[in-house]
Amino acid sequence: MSPVADSRKQVLERIRAATRGPEARGSAPATVEPPAPGYLRRGSMTAEARLALMAERLREYDAIVVECSPEGLAATIHAQLKASGRRTFVAPAGLPAEWLASEFAWRIDGNLPVDEIEGADGVVTASFCAVAESGTIVLHHGPAEGRRVITLLPDWHLCVVRAGQVVQTLPEYFDLCREQGSEGAREQGNKGADGLPALVTWISGPSATADIEMTRIKGVHGPRFLNVILVTD
Amino acid sequence: MSSAGHPILDPTLAPPFPVAALPVLRNPQLRKNVAHAIDVIQAKRDRLVAEKTDWQALREAASGIKDEALENLAAYLEQFEERCTAAGGHVHWAGDAAEARRIILEILRQENADEVIKIKTMTSAEIQLNPFLEAAGIRTYETDLAEIILQLGNGEPSHIVVPALHVNRGQVREIFARSMGIENLSDDPQALTAAARHYLRQKFLTVPTAISGANFLIAETGAVVIVESEGNGRMCLTLPRTLITLAGIEKVLPRFADLEVMLQLLARSATGERMNPYTSLWTGVTPGDGPQNFHVVLLDNQRSPILARKTERQTLRCIRCGACMNTCPVYRQTGGHAYGSVYPGPIGAILTPQLQQLQHARSLPYASSLCGACYDVCPVKINIPEILIDLRARVTDQERETARKFSDPMYLGLRIANWIFSRARLFHLAQWTARIVLRFFTRKDGWIHSLPSVGAKWTQTRDLRGLPRETFHQWWSERERQRTRGQGGERPKEPGTREAAR
DSSP: OOHHHHHHHHHHHHHHHHTSSSOSSOSOGGGSOOOOOSSOOSOOOOHHHHHHHHHHHHHHTTOEEEEEOSTTHHHHHHHHHHHHTOOEEEEETTSOGGGSOTTSEEEEESSOOHHHHHTSSEEEEOOSEEETTTTEEEEOOOTTTOOGGGGTSSSEEEEEEEGGGEESSHHHHHHHHHHHOOHHHHHTTOOSGGGOOSEEEEEOSSOEEOTTTTOOEEOSSSOSEEEEEEEOO | OOTTOOOOOOTTTOOOHHHHHHHHHTOHHHHHHHHHHHHHHHHHHHHHHHTOTTHHHHHHHHHHHHHHHHHTHHHHHHHHHHHHHHTTOEEEEESSHHHHHHHHHHHHHHTTOSEEEEOOOHHHHHTTHHHHHHHTTOEEEEOSHHHHHHHHTTOOOOSSSSTTTTSOHHHHHHHHHHHHTOTTOOOOHHHHHHHHHHHHHHHHHHOOEEEEOOSEEETTTTEEEEEESSSHHHHHHHSOSEEEEEEEGGGEESOGGGHHHHHHHHHHHHHSOSSOSEEEEEESOBTTBSOSEEEEEEEOTTOHHHHTSHHHHGGGGOOOOOHHHHHOHHHHHHOSGGGOSSSOHHHHHHHHHHHTTTSSOTTGGGSOOOOOHHHHHOTTOOOHHHHHHHHHHHHHHHHHHSTHHHHOHHHHHHHHHHHHHTOHHHHHHHHHHHHHHHHTTBOTTSEEOOOSGGGHHHHTTSOEEOOOSSOHHHHHHHHHHHHHTOTTSOOOOOOTTSSOOO
């Protein structure tokens, strides 16, 4: 037996010896349902209050938030791009064509080289869901959210969140994952068990640090500017 | 960084806690930096925890989840391995630090790597990975701002979440100006952060290999989760060709949905935020997105023996939020370096000695007043005081078995006392001698304020009551004598100064 395989066996044996019994449980422990939790799983806010909370939290993180109706979305995106003073934007391949205002230069990502993404002024994406309580935007990196790198390198990120995607509590997001699997995961061959997402990025405000004297500084390596469009239903 | 020389964070070499703490206690700047930082974090943490009405239920759920994971750790690790491998990852098992280092070096050699970018990982500091890789000719670049400050300033981490909290902006300015060659750098945190961004950008875009730790491993899906703020983590997880994740075996969670509890607790406890800016989850390899060559190194390094003891097993619930050190009155005074380990504070005081099989760091279980503040704030409800007491007992048991019982003044003293106390004549003689000798040190107020030699260990920090004029024995025999003499005498006086000699 190779020394590597040996270590595997030894570590597992040590753990089993320390946790009593060679098989503390069968081979698929994850099928056991967790006990009913005592913490808050579902919020009780109205859709309106939820959206207002989401906007408030995002603003606390220094994100720029605008609201619009579904009909006004393309115009709002256009206005935001224009107001940014930027020109070149990356967009994931699955972004609706009407979002791509023609007066800007678009780099559509399928497999863009890193320097083209780095050289862009900003990026526009959709999102999988958002959690109001913590002001968190969730990306599953489906076709309209794009590869992880495109929302990382450009300094400016415009993200579209629809009111119907906003949940109040974090557990509601996990329910959502369980109920519908994820578009992104399905798209990527559904590698996670039970349609659970294989890639997730939870974004709560622009990148930040407080490593120097606990002073919060916005914008370290990730995008320094986060713009969110909340689309009311 | 401190005027007190370079701190030693290797538990096998570090001096005992009371000795290591002295330089910090004598450095007012360092103490000010530490106190400021933890005051800020704690105030934020307390505010955000107070707004969570279900905080206690979340703690309860989290400790239950971790207990379940630890109870069935072998099965969950195997499940993680199976799922991660199915998703294109490679899982390695390391029995100890040396093996983990060897595995990582081997992977880097296969990649012909001469540089590697790193996300902050305390586990890699635990196995002393950076000096090992540097010695093997591989340059390591820390990418977390605090870690850059320490790496460029040749400093050591003093906190598990904000490792450079003992360094102030002026000191950061000096380090950056010197090592990055920027002449007119201001000490504004904004400017310092921008300097770090600029310094690392090219590295992120060009270095093809990265090393990370892990906040959580998900058995159900084989996914790995990293919780961070700056985006340096996302850079390392996304841009390189090859990614190596080093994770302690206790990092595994049974289910994806367990994150709904953990993520609510972690950021609030660690940095006083509702949620940290970035959390990343990935599963093996995703074609076209991120590293196409992914390795996980599962590290035991003395964790498995901790599982065997029911009380101590709680130690492995830790999610490394650092709340216990922020609230600890001892850490507040000494900072992290005194603990002689990359894991300082109350969690370090229980984790480090156990990772050393109580062969080293034996002073750490005593580096606590047992006030219990750490237990109150712990998001996974680790009863740290209970474990500290248990470890103290084990340290004492162990010392009793060693040669120390013949050399340590306390053990020698107790053995001699044992011998004397079991012989009445000797006991009386000792009392008599002690009363005479101690009289020279007893002040008019009836207290002893300072003693020479070994006795100073007591009087350095507290006073000792002077011995009474008369012992209980003397008082009693006097009383008996008067009684047998008949009813003649009046009641004997109360014993001298109330307290009988010990």
